[in-house]
Amino acid sequence: MLWILRLILFASIIFLLYRTVRYLIHPKRKLELAHEQKRFFLLDDQENVRKNFLVTYKGVMFEGEKYLGTTEYAFEVVSIFMWPKNSAALKGLSYEDFLVIENEVHELYPGAAISWKSPVKEFMEKQPEL
Numbered sequence: 425m426l427w428i429l430r431l432i433l434f435a436s437i438i439f440l441l442y443r444t445v446r447y448l449i450h451p452k453r454k455l456e457l458a459h460e461q462k463r464f465f466l467l468d469d470q471e472n473v474r475k476n477f478l479v480t481y482k483g484v485m486f487e488g489e490k491y492l493g494t495t496e497y498a499f500e501v502v503s504i505f506m507w508p509k510n511s512a513a514l515k516g517l518s519y520e521d522f523l524v525i526e527n528e529v530h531e532l533y534p535g536a537a538i539s540w541k542s543p544v545k546e547f548m549e550k551q552p553e554l
Contacts, residue, residue, distance in 0.1 A: 459485055466528060473501060481525050482517060485509040488529065490536075501533045507541035514544070519551040 447453065451467050458465030459480040468477035468488075479486040486506050493502030506529070508514055526538050540548055 455480060459483065464524075464528065466532070468532065470532065479506075479525060479529070482521060484513045484517060486525065490533070495535055501536045504529060504533060504536045504538045505541060506538060506544070508544065511543055519548070522548060 455465050455467045455478055460483075462483040464479075464481045466477060466479045469475045473490050473492045477488045477490070479488065486508050488504050488506040490501045491503040491505075492499055494500075495502065506525075522540070522544065529538060530536070539545070
């Protein structure tokens with residue numbers, strides 16, 4: 425009877441360690457931590473085109489929607505629409521900040537055209553091209 429209790433205790437400890445490690449390395453947790461620390465982080469499943477990606481930059485969360493299309497050689501992501509999750513959080517962001525976000529997204533999807541939804545779209549259209 426005692427060895428069954430020891431086995432159950434050992435299995436419980438192993439299970440708790442497994443769950444703790446899994447929690448610590450989970451990408452969603454990393455996104456939330458970067459959002460709180462106002463750092464850049466991009467959470468994306470590149471294998472699943474239907475799944476939107478999340479970007480946090482300077483404490484603002486953005487969501488991006490990918491669209492698959494054809495290029496000369498393959499089917500790839502050709503269009504991306506991005507928008508802020510909370511428009512009120514955009515306070516303090518500059519034109520250059522949005523360019524940084526676009527450049528990071530272009531690293532993952534080099535052939536994609538990035539379009540912003542309102543209110544960022546109107547802000548970006550007002551700015552002169554550098």
